[in-house]
Amino acid sequence: MGESNVKLVGYWPSPFALRARLALHLKSVSYEFIEENLLEPRSELLLKLNPLHKKIPVLIHHGEPIIESQAIVEYIDEVWPNAPSILPSDARQRADARIWVSYIDEKLIPALIVGLIAETEDAKRAAIAELEETVGMLERALRKLSKGKHFFGGDNIGYLDIAFGPFFLWIEVVDKFNEAKLLSEAKTPCLLRWAHKSFFSHAAVKDLLPDPEKLAEYAVKLRPILIARFASK
């Protein structure tokens, strides 16, 4: 299956890179992991592989780069069609999964960035209010889509779990930064059960999860970089 031809440029705390790694692990594809330290200037390799966005992850398959985390996940699902499949087989379920991944990318991730860079008390309050609404929508989506089963798509881990899981870790980081309670038994019982009973303990996931303490330490170092990039917008 050409696994020896697979490399992934990523960085251990990057939630986008983690999406690609989760997909590779789920398909049991072995690959070489090339670290790109996001606290340093971009490497020549990354600039050459992804001149379009200068971002990780980059999957390299047979020498050719593939960029954008969700495009990589879909590519992996198509090129290694062995079980388990990542996208649901039903067209409507596929559409639902794609719609919620768009929601994560367009709403949750920008709100998490705002939550990480908020400096004043007012800015923190506004960021947490926005995140509470967004996380609440995801709680309701999980309840509706999972129909009481373990994962967003039902019995098996899939596209939406892989897209969301890496950012669940960052909701916890933002909670810690802002001394907030975005996740709680009262407000997000389904998300907590999904994370702690299903997702985190899945065989393809558990060895890849960054340590929460180390992730929070990384976030402290990442914060001034994010502020320089986003705070003026």
Added chain:
Amino acid sequence: MGESNVKLVGYWPSPFALRARLALHLKSVSYEFIEENLLEPRSELLLKLNPLHKKIPVLIHHGEPIIESQAIVEYIDEVWPNAPSILPSDARQRADARIWVSYIDEKLIPALIVGLIAETEDAKRAAIAELEETVGMLERALRKLSKGKHFFGGDNIGYLDIAFGPFFLWIEVVDKFNEAKLLSEAKTPCLLRWAHKSFFSHAAVKDLLPDPEKLAEYAVKLRPILIARFASK
């Protein structure tokens, strides 16, 4: 094939709705078109169908809504698998198409909005400079991906043509607004040839294209709404 069960909520000048309509026309799916006037407050129907984003287009199939233009296009491709297929059959070509659609959504569309709402001469110059870079990237992508053929994916119209074509019209609108020359034989020969020799005259496209004069008139009315929504960010 259940065509009588297909409805689309859209609006004639909306490039996002046009993506969905192009996919339906390409697959020869007949549907009822429900107009949602974006210059008016959102209808109760739209708020009920798409509480998540309150946006068009919404595809209604067998009574159930599907939202997000690209999720709709992929859904249509999967539910009506008759020829022509919209996504390329090759996994790498699919990945390339998805990567460039992300580029359109993340870079071109925000830059077009900035170009539409720019008020001062400085803001207009900055917006046009950003758009020149973005349009230049798309020119080079078309040259590389089409390999001298008619469409982004080669001989046949497909995913990337459908995603980009509706926004090509808006590049022309922004050109007019700012008395710029984003599109020209010197700078974008491939994009102009693609639009005028291939895309605009395609059987599934030509009857759906809004009149450029009417689109520019609509843009004048849309502008204050966009300014209210985006200018403070």
